[in-house]
Amino acid sequence: MRAAIKNRYGPPEVVEVREVDVPVPFEEQVLIRVRAASVNRADLDTIKPKPSFTRLFMGFRRPRDSSVGFDAAGVVESVGANVTSFKPGDEVFTDMFASGRSGGGFAEYVCASETAVQPIPTGMSFEEAATLPHSAILALQGLRLGSGRTVQPGDRVLIDGASGNVGPFAVQIAKAMGAEVTGVASGDKLDFVRSLGADHVLDYTKVDYTRADERYDWIVAVDTHHPLRRVRRALRPNGVYVTMGGETGSILAAMVGGPLISRFSDRWSGLLLWWKPMHAPDVETLKEHIAAGRVKPVIDRTYPLSQVVDALRWIEDGHARGKVVITVADG
Numbered sequence: 001m002r003a004a005i006k007n008r009y010g011p012p013e014v015v016e017v018r019e020v021d022v023p024v025p026f027e028e029q030v031l032i033r034v035r036a037a038s039v040n041r042a043d044l045d046t047i048k049p050k051p052s053f054t055r056l057f058m059g060f061r062r063p064r065d066s067s068v069g070f071d072a073a074g075v076v077e078s079v080g081a082n083v084t085s086f087k088p089g090d091e092v093f094t095d096m097f098a099s100g101r102s103g104g105g106f107a108e109y110v111c112a113s114e115t116a117v118q119p120i121p122t123g124m125s126f127e128e129a130a131t132l133p134h135s136a137i138l139a140l141q142g143l144r145l146g147s148g149r150t151v152q153p154g155d156r157v158l159i160d161g162a163s164g165n166v167g168p169f170a171v172q173i174a175k176a177m178g179a180e181v182t183g184v185a186s187g188d189k190l191d192f193v194r195s196l197g198a199d200h201v202l203d204y205t206k207v208d209y210t211r212a213d214e215r216y217d218w219i220v221a222v223d224t225h226h227p228l229r230r231v232r233r234a235l236r237p238n239g240v241y242v243t244m245g246g247e248t249g250s251i252l253a254a255m256v257g258g259p260l261i262s263r264f265s266d267r268w269s270g271l272l273l274w275w276k277p278m279h280a281p282d283v284e285t286l287k288e289h290i291a292a293g294r295v296k297p298v299i300d301r302t303y304p305l306s307q308v309v310d311a312l313r314w315i316e317d318g319h320a321r322g323k324v325v326i327t328v329a330d331g
């Protein structure tokens with residue numbers, strides 16, 4: 001089968017499509033014939049490690065796991081002896097991270113743990129389903145703390161990074177929760193963010209929301225774009241700031257400093273540490289939003305598997321408005 005492979009770290013161009021053996025499922029695994037996959041910022045972060053300390057886990061000089069791609073959707077080809085929930089022919093989607101892998105979705109076949117696989121939402125194409133696993137689940141979990149506290153109707157919510165992978169889902173889910181939503185992106189993507197349902201938009205090249213007068217009940221940043229103390233200024237009393245990523249320094253500040261300061265304040269801030277990929281109750285919530293028309297995947301572009309480098313490059317260069325999908329069957 002053909003699969004995207006990385007044998008060294010670097011820019012998207014280190015990824016190659018090669019012939020490799022079709023994987024054989026273990027007893028608890030499902031073999032999926034991939035029809036579509038989608039690209040996430042996190043894929044690029046495994047190709048060029050970010051934050052840099054993740055090399056300690058992924059391989060210091062070169063990647064231990066050569067596979068690429070978290071999100072995949074396709075058809076069950078075969079199942080391991082202990083699998084009870086799926087059978088050949090079922091249409092499913094998965095986040096390879098939930099199977100303990102740092103990739104694998106950009107391939108003709110993948111093996112995923114039964115618990116990391118879910119049926120595709122009714123009536124949804126493989127391409128649309130492939131956009132959901134990583135980004136939509138992260139968006140949902142960024143609008144809820146580990147304690148279970150969540151966005152309330154009428155809350156003023158700001159999504160910092162509203163135009164890429166996670167942001168468009170976060171805007172739509174926050175609106176579905178009854179929030180008044182502000183989306184932050186660069187100027188030429190603001191119409192796109194408005195089209196997702198955002199009530200207000202901010203161009204981060206012109207306005208720094210941490211220095212402006214508005215205050216928010218909930219701020220979700222897909223990456224750390226501002227120092228913690230400045231973002232906390234932009235919170236209302238009892239407000240929440242959740243950041244999903246950043247470089248080593250900002251991750252440490254959010255992971256350690258955020259919760260520490262929060263103990264002496266009515267505002268909570270910190271790194272999203274409660275991510276549970278393919279968490280079944282969250283997949284159900286997502287499916288309800290989709291069925292009701294409250295959340296809709298937005299596909300910016302599709303590329304065949306043979307052009308996986310171009311797909312990664314499109315995201316790396318910051319062009320995407322929504323999701324980039326890789327079609328596998330006809331690549």
Ligand SMILES: NC(=O)c1ccc[n+]([C@@H]2O[C@H](COP(=O)([O-])OP(=O)(O)OC[C@H]3O[C@@H](n4cnc5c(N)ncnc54)[C@H](OP(=O)(O)O)[C@@H]3O)[C@@H](O)[C@H]2O)c1
Binds near residue numbers: 138167272
């Ligand atoms: N915490 C966890 O457990 C966990 C797990 C998995 C992944 N993650 C993280 O989740 C994040 C997902 O990000 P993504 O895939 O949605 O990223 P993305 O698609 O690359 O989106 C980046 C967004 O940030 C905006 N942006 C770029 N520079 C900015 C700046 N200086 N100020 C404000 N906005 C700026 C971009 O706007 P323009 O395009 O308009 O420039 C875009 O809307 C990644 O950081 C990943 O590492 C976290």
